[in-house]
Amino acid sequence: MKSAVRKNGVFDIGQANSAARANLFHKKRRLFYLKNWVC
Numbered sequence: 001m002k003s004a005v006r007k008n009g010v011f012d013i014g015q016a017n018s019a020a021r022a023n024l025f026h027k028k029r030r031l032f033y034l035k036n037w038v039c
Helices: 001-004 010-038
Strands: none
Touching: none
C-alpha cells in the first residue's frame, strides 16, 4: 500500500484505497463465514 502511495498520481492512490477496501471486505466476509460455521 505504501509503495502505491509513494508513486505520485491519483490513480496510484486510488489503487491503494481500493486494495484496502477489498482487504476490509474480505476480512468482514471471513468473519461472517466463521460466525455461520460456528453457529
